[in-house]
Amino acid sequence: MASQRFEIKIPEATLVDLRERLSRARLGETDDSTSWDAGTNPRFLRGLRSHWQTDFDWRLHEANINRFSHFRADIDRHPIHFIHERGKGKHALPLLLTHGYPDSFLRFLKVIPLLTDPAAHGGDAADAFDVVVPSLPGVGFSDAPAKEGAIFHVGGLWHKLMTQELGYARFGAHGGDWGSTVTEHLARSYADAVAGIHLTDVPFWHAFQTPSNLTPAEQKFLAANGEFQQKEGAYAMIQGTRPQTLGQSLNDSPIGLAAWMVEKFRSWSDCHDDLESRFTMDDLLANITLYWATGTISSSFLPYYDFMHAGAMRWMSEKAKEWIGASNVPTAFALFPGDIATPPREWAERFYNVQRWTPMARGGHFAAHEEPDLLAEDLRAFFRPLR
């Protein structure tokens, strides 16, 4: 299962076809409304399309992406794409970074240099990390999983990737969104190999079983979660029940894919209703083009489907017995105010050995992209005593 060097090179025909589809896009009439209340604003979408057609240069982004060292490895007969960047110095701690939906490994590009070479970015050379950034199965350049319930096994794949493939006996891990679920699974199943985990949220499924002794702050947090599900949770419901019904249009229409994805970057980032204050059109389109060119929007829905079907219940019965109570692995939380919901510390302490708790001044769900410096500094500080 030796890993192979990998260079990203989207075929020219794919880009030609993309341009052709964009020029044909049936956008319908738009009024002057600037509201996003009903989903992606149609005028914004028009602007995004014209940027995509005339200003956006995928090859430029591709060249930038290829400045990092990419590999593909067959882990348990599962082809996985990952970036592997060595840290400066002899004592770099290996650190695994896991993305979520609807982002990708691109989420971490800004933060990688800050972690591999802190001295060059105002930090201490002793804080250097070897950084590994895989693509989740079914997203981008990692193949889609062939079996059901794959999201529950990604922690196992990552462990093999880090230990057997890359030869690290002990490493740290960070994640948000699906990345926090995967990172938690990893810590609970392979505690001996994991020096510590650093999360930006408490995975949503912990709220499936409500304890009877909730504090007022926890009650408020869970009520906010419930309200989010009502008002903003439809995407998860359809992705979890009908990924194919939804995915067909998104895989056939680039403008449809953009409309479906871009709304999340606006509502989950700390952009104060100004999306471009956090993501340039180019940032947004690089991520959307990655999903488009790899045709992976439908398979990126599989974690939602797995959770609905293989079900939290089945997974609980398989795994929960190993994991009663809080994990012993040292855990840090960096809470970014613009994220979907910010849990109170006592909620996190029910499930984790919380060693560090950092409420951030700014930033949102896509913290590594929005506030790379804040995140890098928090990662350095947390892992410093765990090296």
Added chain:
Amino acid sequence: MKLEPFQIRVPTAVLDDLHHRLRHTRFTSGLRDSGWDFGTSPLYLRELVTYWLESYDWRAREAVLNQLPQFTADIGGRIHFVHQHGEQSKGRALLLLHGWPDSFFRYHKVIPLLAAPGHHDADPGDAFDIVVPSLPGFGFTDQVPPAPHQPTRQSAERLWRLMTEGLGYKRFAVAGGDGGSPLAQIMAIDHPESVVGIHLTDLGWHVGNVDPSTLSKAEQQYLAAGKKNFMTDMGYAAVQSTKPQSLAPGLNDSPAGLAAWIIDRFHSWCDGEGDVERSFTKDELLTNIMIYWVTQTIGSSIATYRGETVSPSLTTADHVKLPVGLALFPKDAGGVPPRSFAERTLNVQRWTEMPRGSHFAALEEPVLFANDVRAFFSGLVAEARWEGGNDGKSAV
């Protein structure tokens, strides 16, 4: 009010563009199932797209649709409708209201059964003049900006004006299902002087909000089943009710994607034991999809879901006092409700539990549907509810 004859004529450029898109469909990959477990079967979708390209003949379907007498009326924007005079209808009119994701096409099979029952093993005296509009936001009815306040109530008002001012019916009957059910109920509540009674195939989307403390055991079971069904089968409604503008661009740009989205509903809501073609032919499925595609109305049709979520037209406090006939088809979403549950909001005068059929009853089981509609409204004729009604001459 200006009424004009109407014929469907889709520009050839639209059909050429459609074929180009279908030929270049990027089918999904990466999902490990070819059946219906992940939504619309990728295998079936490929089969349907191939048929669409190679065998489906829109011009032939268009010619068949154009055999129906169609008109438009300008009522704050153009409303498209079929107006089929009945044989010996004596001015009795029936308004048929479709829902989502169907269209006026839902009723094409029952128009002859209801307009000319004498030719279809039924009493010629039961004939109706039939009016089938394309609902505001749908098909060949003009897209007007959706009303921010109670959009379904405002659509009901426009359709009432069509029937009264436009076509000259002082009194008329109304039948509807899916979105057509709340429309019919609102018309009965707002205009009891014009509506003789309403025939429904479901109770409307608002009834789930009833005070749970007042429910009987059977009602609780019915609602619990509905809630379970909502979680597994109603993601489409959750999206359409909250973020329609994030969904619509893809559906309006990808014919295969539009088909996948719509076919999922026809598959889920048919009585075909998982085989959608036991209930509907490919031609039928595609003609309905084409009505959305060529008019680019998928976005405006789903906008109603959000409009009604933000500003509902009906609540469980609303009660229809006019006579209501209910024809309940066993495989419809959520199953057959307890009669007591229906009676909370409706004056139920006829209750028919059908032996088979589902959500798109008029398309799937046209004879069962038409017989029940006739039986219900002829009972009302006997009660002389049509008295003082129409003279048999309408505007068109």
